[in-house]
Amino acid sequence: MNPIIRLRGVHKAYGELAVLRGIDLEVPAGQTVSVIGPSGSGKSTLLRLLMTLDRPDQGVLEIDGESPWTMEKNGSQQPADERHLRQVRGKVGMVFQHFNLFPHMSALHNVMEALLRVLRLPRTEAEARARERLSAVGLADKADAYPAHLSGGQKQRVAIARALAMQPKVMLFDEITSALDPELVGGILALLHEMSSKRTMTMVIVTHHMRFAESCSDRVVFFDEGVIVEDGAPKAIFHEPRHERTRRFVDAILGPEA
Amino acid sequence: MNAINNFGPPLLGGLAVTIGITLAAAVLAVVAALGGGLARLSYYRVVRWTAAVYVEVFRGTSTLVQLFWFYFVLPFFGINLSALAAGILVLGLNTGAYGAEVVRGAIVAVPRGQYDAAAALNMSRLQTLYRIVLPQAALAMLPPAGNLMIELLKNSALVSLITITELTFTAQLLRSETLRSAEIFAVVLLFYFLVALCITGAFRLAEGKLKKSAPG
Numbered sequence A: 001m002n003p004i005i006r007l008r009g010v011h012k013a014y015g016e017l018a019v020l021r022g023i024d025l026e027v028p029a030g031q032t033v034s035v036i037g038p039s040g041s042g043k044s045t046l047l048r049l050l051m052t053l054d055r056p057d058q059g060v061l062e063i064d065g066e067s068p069w070t071m072e073k074n075g076s077q078q079p080a081d082e083r084h085l086r087q088v089r090g091k092v093g094m095v096f097q098h099f100n101l102f103p104h105m106s107a108l109h110n111v112m113e114a115l116l117r118v119l120r121l122p123r124t125e126a127e128a129r130a131r132e133r134l135s136a137v138g139l140a141d142k143a144d145a146y147p148a149h150l151s152g153g154q155k156q157r158v159a160i161a162r163a164l165a166m167q168p169k170v171m172l173f174d175e176i177t178s179a180l181d182p183e184l185v186g187g188i189l190a191l192l193h194e195m196s197s198k199r200t201m202t203m204v205i206v207t208h209h210m211r212f213a214e215s216c217s218d219r220v221v222f223f224d225e226g227v228i229v230e231d232g233a234p235k236a237i238f239h240e241p242r243h244e245r246t247r248r249f250v251d252a253i254l255g256p257e258a
Numbered sequence B: 001m002n003a004i005n006n007f008g009p010p011l012l013g014g015l016a017v018t019i020g021i022t023l024a025a026a027v028l029a030v031v032a033a034l035g036g037g038l039a040r041l042s043y044y045r046v047v048r049w050t051a052a053v054y055v056e057v058f059r060g061t062s063t064l065v066q067l068f069w070f071y072f073v074l075p076f077f078g079i080n081l082s083a084l085a086a087g088i089l090v091l092g093l094n095t096g097a098y099g100a101e102v103v104r105g106a107i108v109a110v111p112r113g114q115y116d117a118a119a120a121l122n123m124s125r126l127q128t129l130y131r132i133v134l135p136q137a138a139l140a141m142l143p144p145a146g147n148l149m150i151e152l153l154k155n156s157a158l159v160s161l162i163t164i165t166e167l168t169f170t171a172q173l174l175r176s177e178t179l180r181s182a183e184i185f186a187v188v189l190l191f192y193f194l195v196a197l198c199i200t201g202a203f204r205l206a207e208g209k210l211k212k213s214a215p216g
Helices: A043-050 A082-089 A107-117 A123-136 A152-165 A182-198 A210-216 A234-239 A244-254 B002-039 B045-060 B063-077 B083-108 B112-120 B125-162 B167-178 B181-213
Strands: A005-014 A017-027 A032-036 A058-063 A070-073 A076-079 A092-095 A170-174 A202-206 A219-224 A227-232
Touching (some): A005 A043, A017 A043, A032 A043, A043 A170, A043 A202, A107 A123, A107 B125, A152 A182, A182 A202, A182 A210, A210 A244, A219 A234, A227 A234, A227 A244, A234 A244, B002 B083, B002 B181, B045 B083, B063 B083, B125 B167, B125 B181
Parallel strands (some): A092 A170
Antiparallel strands (some): A005 A058
16 A cells, blocks of 8 residues: 655755755554654654645655645646645645634634635535534534633644544644643643544654653654654664664653663 | 804815815725735735835825826826826825835734644635735734824825815915914814824724634
């Protein structure tokens, strides 16, 4: 089976700063992958490329067998038009560290907006699906609340409901608990765990929660300085890392005895 | 009170013209400001530059001289505008040039994350602009836009110099007949002030409405 995510020799720099320096990664459909590594190692950039918010400087990036940035036309590869880009982009969804809810819309309308305008669902159907997703994240009673009146944890739940409602094949989670108060983290992680255990979506999770990464992912990828240092089963990464850098990172976070 | 009784009624016609010109120019200004502000953020350099030239030319030259150009000079190029058309055009484009900067500033102030979220939901660029960016930018635009509208009202007195009998011009006529400068201009000031007050109130109202629909 073809991988749903395929990266070959991907490089990305912002100005002078080389953030990704040759990434090879293949993720089969349905897998949950946690991406760990020190800050500034390029984890978030990887997700931005997968979400097609930024484009690679070099290398191959394919979602479900298609490159978002190039398309075949008259037998050769041409730069993609917006239509092709959106056709590929529609297979991916993302939840952000800072939620990025639309402040001028209620929770319900945050979820409904793209259902109405992108998927072009009829209004009743869009509302039904949005309400269903909101109750799935425990926010049925907050449908009419505006983001300003929600707690961080509630905002992130709305953001998750909003992304899930689009039913993407691939979901990306970019440090989605980092901006939350500690007591709210557990609930969000439990929600993630529930999603990944269904195995219906491919999930790529950038996280600092090692225990979570260990317990709920099929695979852990360790990033450092713009390259993938180690890639394997959670047990292997956390308990028998092959690389010194992985060991030091894991030890620093979990403590040597973990 | 006596001044208002004596000179209020004969000035009312002029006041109506002033309000009419201001409203017409305001509509043009809003269109020009939105167009100019968005054009300054365009992907295409030609569009950005054209908008920049428009903004800088209208901001950087005297409004009065612009009026003279549109009314007295353009006929030499075969373009004949009525005094009213020239007045509305210049006032509208002038205010629009300042407004374009307001629009641009407000749009730039919408956080990057909003564009990311819209893109992650696969919204088109146009949908992102109309549904996500402009509604948020609108709130930031209103207070400076209110200021500009009051400026526009006051600048409208300039069109008296291209023969339009608006409030100020009517006052001049009345003064040359009666020589009662103090009373006449007291009434004129009061009229301008009252209209400005209405503009302020309208913008406050709009701001309150927008805030209510988007708290925080």
